[in-house]
Amino acid sequence: MFPGQGSQARGMGGILFDAFPELTAKADAVLGYSIKELCLEDPRRELGKTQFTQPALYVVNALSYYKRIQDTGETPDYLAGHSLGEFNALLAAECFDFETGLKLVKKRGELMSQATDGAMAAIVNATREQIEALLKEKGLDNVDIANHNTPLQTVISGPVADIAACQEIFQFDRVMYVPLNTSGAFHSRLMIPARQKFEAYLKKRKFAKPKIPVIANLTAQAYPNDAIVEYLSRQIHSTVRWSDTIHHLMALSDDMAFVEIGHGDVLTKMILKIKQIAANAAAEPAPAVRGAAAETAAPVSPPAASASATAPAADATVDARSVHNDRFARAEQKVADWNSRHPVGTGVKSLVAEYGHLVTRTPAMVLFGHRAAVYMEGFNGYFDLDELAAA
Amino acid sequence: MPVVFMFSGQSSQYHQMGRELYDRHPRFRMWMEHCDEIAAPLIGCSLCDLLYRDGDKRTPFDRLLHTNPALIAFEYSLARVLMEAGARPDYLLGYSLGELSAMIVGGALALEQGIEFAVEYARVVESEGPPATMLAVIDVPDIERRYVGQLAGCWVSARNFDRHVVVAGTVEAMKRLRTMLTRDGVAHQVLAVNYGFHTEMQQPLETRFMALARNLTVNPLRVPMVSCSDGAIYDGSADAGGWQQRLWTTFRHPVAFDTTIRGLVDTGDFHFLDVGPSGTLATFVKYLLPADSTSRFTEVINPSGRDIQTYVNALRSMGLDAPQWHEAMVPSTLAAAVGVSR
Numbered sequence: 001m002f003p004g005q006g007s008q009a010r011g012m013g014g015i016l017f018d019a020f021p022e023l024t025a026k027a028d029a030v031l032g033y034s035i036k037e038l039c040l041e042d043p044r045r046e047l048g049k050t051q052f053t054q055p056a057l058y059v060v061n062a063l064s065y066y067k068r069i070q071d072t073g074e075t076p077d078y079l080a081g082h083s084l085g086e087f088n089a090l091l092a093a094e095c096f097d098f099e100t101g102l103k104l105v106k107k108r109g110e111l112m113s114q115a116t117d118g119a120m121a122a123i124v125n126a127t128r129e130q131i132e133a134l135l136k137e138k139g140l141d142n143v144d145i146a147n148h149n150t151p152l153q154t155v156i157s158g159p160v161a162d163i164a165a166c167q168e169i170f171q172f173d174r175v176m177y178v179p180l181n182t183s184g185a186f187h188s189r190l191m192i193p194a195r196q197k198f199e200a201y202l203k204k205r206k207f208a209k210p211k212i213p214v215i216a217n218l219t220a221q222a223y224p225n226d227a228i229v230e231y232l233s234r235q236i237h238s239t240v241r242w243s244d245t246i247h248h249l250m251a252l253s254d255d256m257a258f259v260e261i262g263h264g265d266v267l268t269k270m271i272l273k274i275k276q277i278a279a280n281a282a283a284e285p286a287p288a289v290r291g292a293a294a295e296t297a298a299p300v301s302p303p304a305a306s307a308s309a310t311a312p313a314a315d316a317t318v319d320a321r322s323v324h325n326d327r328f329a330r331a332e333q334k335v336a337d338w339n340s341r342h343p344v345g346t347g348v349k350s351l352v353a354e355y356g357h358l359v360t361r362t363p364a365m366v367l368f369g370h371r372a373a374v375y376m377e378g379f380n381g382y383f384d385l386d387e388l389a390a391a
Numbered sequence: 392m393p394v395v396f397m398f399s400g401q402s403s404q405y406h407q408m409g410r411e412l413y414d415r416h417p418r419f420r421m422w423m424e425h426c427d428e429i430a431a432p433l434i435g436c437s438l439c440d441l442l443y444r445d446g447d448k449r450t451p452f453d454r455l456l457h458t459n460p461a462l463i464a465f466e467y468s469l470a471r472v473l474m475e476a477g478a479r480p481d482y483l484l485g486y487s488l489g490e491l492s493a494m495i496v497g498g499a500l501a502l503e504q505g506i507e508f509a510v511e512y513a514r515v516v517e518s519e520g521p522p523a524t525m526l527a528v529i530d531v532p533d534i535e536r537r538y539v540g541q542l543a544g545c546w547v548s549a550r551n552f553d554r555h556v557v558v559a560g561t562v563e564a565m566k567r568l569r570t571m572l573t574r575d576g577v578a579h580q581v582l583a584v585n586y587g588f589h590t591e592m593q594q595p596l597e598t599r600f601m602a603l604a605r606n607l608t609v610n611p612l613r614v615p616m617v618s619c620s621d622g623a624i625y626d627g628s629a630d631a632g633g634w635q636q637r638l639w640t641t642f643r644h645p646v647a648f649d650t651t652i653r654g655l656v657d658t659g660d661f662h663f664l665d666v667g668p669s670g671t672l673a674t675f676v677k678y679l680l681p682a683d684s685t686s687r688f689t690e691v692i693n694p695s696g697r698d699i700q701t702y703v704n705a706l707r708s709m710g711l712d713a714p715q716w717h718e719a720m721v722p723s724t725l726a727a728a729v730g731v732s733r
Binding site: 010048168173176179 | 606
């Protein structure tokens with residue numbers, strides 16, 4: 001597996017440039033600057049700029065791959081790459097040569113860097129379904145799923161204002177919202193102009209069919225022959241289906257070994273998470289226990305909060321996930337039940353506090369993806385359905 | 392009124408800081424545990440265990456390897472829940488180590504990088520920094536003149552307000568100074584920091600500091616920062632070299648909190664919010680504001696342990712609705728928690 005944007009850091013590549021002087025010289029000739037200087041010194045602070053980041057990562061990924069083949073003599077059975085990393089997977093499958101791939105990546109980086117009017121954010125500890133449901137509920141139709149990295153880590157992408165609006169929506173329970181520092185809304189509809197230009201560029205070239213199966217970001221399935229132009233151009237504005245890609249690979253063999261080739265370990269960490277989530281899903285607690293947890297809506301804190309430091313995180317994540325799913329479905333059900341029995345204008349009373357006679361002003365609805373609530377006449381506020389009874 | 396989030400530095404930490412918030416505010420707890428997950432592999436133990444399992448607030452909590460990440464985790468988590476409740480900082484101000492918290496909250500540094508940097512620098516200081524004593528001295532504005540003979544091996548490392556300075560120096564030299572201060576009846580207090588930050592004692596660490604700082608990936612700031620070294624406002628151009636130099640200046644040179652705050656309030660009114668655990672910066676601001684000032688200052692947490700009440704008061708001071716706290720965030724609080732027609 002080859003990582004994509006986000007894994008870059010000054011110093012990456014290390015001794016690889018000296019180990020592969022001919023390829024390094026070829027890269028310099030294509031790029032018109034010293035790739036070694038960019039990766040190791042970054043004197044002009046360019047490494048974080050998309051048009052430089054992408055070629056730099058491609059070269060480091062490629063040299064890392066050649067080094068690994070040299071050292072071990074092993075070749076992979078399958079290949080995959082995260083976004084930009086997919087070019088390295090196709091290179092390793094001999095769909096094109098080193099220089100051709102670098103030219104493609106250079107072009108792609110330039111086109112993507114021109115899209116500067118978007119933003120991206122990561123949302124952790126919510127499922128993709130929850131995220132999509134909440135986006136729909138809030139009318140944020142211009143926000144796209146850029147990366148589906150793990151079952152509980154999703155990156156959203158879209159117009160700056162819409163991504164900013166997502167912040168308030170995605171902070172409940174254990175859900176984390178983390179803005180990302182990207183120049184544009186990669187893997188979203190805002191990239192369609194870049195896709196069109198890139199497609200025209202790709203169409204001028206010939207590609208060989210993969211000699212080793214490459215699992216595509218676009219479909220999470222192996223590349224068919226003759227799909228490179230279509231897949232690489234659509235990849236620019238489509239979801240990177242990384243979680244599905246890994247699940248697809250895990251399903252192919254019980255002892256599939258994943259090796260990350262390039263700088264850092266971002267993909268390795270994702271696979272650890274994907275495996276933890278899968279393992280924990282297989283060993284979910286009895287439904288009665290989960291029901292009780294959801295019922296009290298207690299703070300979703302890890303049961304092992306005081307245990308050793310590294311262990312609780314995974315448990316917490318999975319707890320949150322199962323409780324989330326459960327609460328999400330239960331909230332939908334409660335809302336449907338309520339609305340079938342109580343029309344707007346129903347008189348109700350609170351079971352937990354003395355508010356006197358209350359009258360509903362709206363149908364019940366799901367708030368924050370998991371709270372069943374109804375808006376109350378003259379109170380300017382939502383009440384949880386759990387605390388209400390018909391008057 | 393523009394809101395300034397202020398992040399305090401070393402010695403504002405204590406055992407059990409934010410305990411009530413950790414127990415009863417699910418999102419504060421979540422962010423603390425998230426930071427713990429990042430820090431634990433770096434320091435070999437759990438931050439939340441260190442903070443909340445053992446010791447009360449009088450137990451010494453002064454090992455830099457622990458206090459550095461603990462303060463950043465605490466300040467980041469507190470800032471996050473404040474912002475999630477609707478607080479929007481217009482400026483971020485970091486006092487010493489708080490500069491790292493401010494950079495993280497402002498988006499210039501990834502949380503992971505900020506915590507890692509704080510831990511790595513703690514290791515450098517613990518292995519190479521000569522032991523020192525830091526002392527808050529009260530009511531002697533002209534300490535350099537009054538104790539001119541006793542200040543060899545000591546430096547003024549921070550000016551907080553006219554009657555409150557911090558002096559740092561070698562353990563021996565500070566012992567001599569303390570003898571004189573005690574003789575003269577001058578109030579002073581030893582801080583929970585065992586190294587001479589903001590003095591020449593840091594100078595030998597510059598090379599290793601800069602080597603660590605060069606590894607930082609600095610992103611554009613989303614909220615402008617106020618420097619406590621020179622009072623300047625940084626709008627966040629991502630010039631990494633400039634950031635590295637500025638970080639070093641912050642750790643190496645004296646903190647000028649007094650002139651920084653005075654410089655700000657000369658330009659207008661501000662609401663200063665102390666997003667640290669002790670409320671000390673809010674107190675400093677109180678003494679720094681001119682008598683006729685309409686600027687405001689608020690602490691979000693203080694060592695009394697009544698965190699929820701203090702936190703809710705801070706939210707209200709910004710005109711924000713605070714959820715009513717019961718034993719936990721139970722459904723009955725929903726009306727208050729989201730009962731907003733805004």
